Amino acid sequence: MxxxxxxxxxxxxxxVLEFIDAELExxxxxxxxxxQIDLAVEELxxxxxxxxxxxxxxxxxxxxxxxxxxxxxEIQFIDQGNxxxxxxxxxxxxxxxxxxxxxxxxxxxxxxxxxxxxxxxFEKNENILTIKKSxx
Amino acid sequence: xxxxxxxxxxxxxVELEGRMDTNTSPDxxxxxxxxxxxxxxxxxxxxxxxxxxxxxxxxxxxLIQKKSKALNGNFVIKNVKxxxxxxxxxxxxxxxxxxx
Numbered sequence: 001m002x003x004x005x006x007x008x009x010x011x012x013x014x015x016v017l018e019f020i021d022a023e024l025e026x027x028x029x030x031x032x033x034x035x036q037i038d039l040a041v042e043e044l045x046x047x048x049x050x051x052x053x054x055x056x057x058x059x060x061x062x063x064x065x066x067x068x069x070x071x072x073x074e075i076q077f078i079d080q081g082n083x084x085x086x087x088x089x090x091x092x093x094x095x096x097x098x099x100x101x102x103x104x105x106x107x108x109x110x111x112x113x114x115x116x117x118x119x120x121x122f123e124k125n126e127n128i129l130t131i132k133k134s135x136x
Numbered sequence: 137x138x139x140x141x142x143x144x145x146x147x148x149x150v151e152l153e154g155r156m157d158t159n160t161s162p163d164x165x166x167x168x169x170x171x172x173x174x175x176x177x178x179x180x181x182x183x184x185x186x187x188x189x190x191x192x193x194x195x196x197x198x199l200i201q202k203k204s205k206a207l208n209g210n211f212v213i214k215n216v217k218x219x220x221x222x223x224x225x226x227x228x229x230x231x232x233x234x235x236x
Contacts, residue, residue: 099205
């Protein structure tokens with residue numbers, strides 16, 4: 001298991017994605033898989049950066065793990081901020097016209113659509129968000 | 137993300153290269169603002185060298201789309217890569233954007 005700890009700020013998004021991409025390349029992920037996982041990581045990480053500690057400051061731990069062949073990738077985001085389950089938010093209506101559309105919730109919607117599993121739990125004062133994606 | 141703006145007759149052709157994400161989208165919006173706020177603007181975004189779009193990018197694209205309706209403008213996106221097309225499809229943006 002590989003682990004990265006960063007201050008939960010959008011300034012560190014590039015660092016987070018570089019960490020994830022290096023691990024994905026090491027397990028032979030395709031460009032399409034890297035795109036989808038980068039997308040999910042950005043949406044979830046930015047959510048944490050915006051909401052977990054506001055207005056305070058704090059860290060987020062990102063853990064990368066992979067099992068089996070073809071690999072199943074598991075990424076966890078762990079923070080000690082305010083309890084917040086991003087998966088509970090109402091899903092946006094994607095059938096509305098441009099004038100009626102709002103942007104909120106699209107990030108999480110894309111995470112749910114592209115990942116095989118998405119799970120949130122609050123445990124011992126920590127938000128633990130887990131995504132899983134098979135590279136098959 | 138690199139942004140290159142070319143004016144061809146009355147049409148602004150914008151070539152984008154790199155990633156349209158949380159870090160780059162605010163600047164992209166700022167760069168585009170003088171163009172999408174003009175009455176009857178005509179804008180083509182060329183995605184040929186664009187590799188990535190997240191919800192932060194979708195936010196700006198939706199804003200330009202709304203402005204084009206309100207200001208009788210014309211807004212077209214072309215040369216979209218399959219992975220980005222998938223982002224448009226799963227968010228319903230394929231139905232509200234003009235993609236060629």
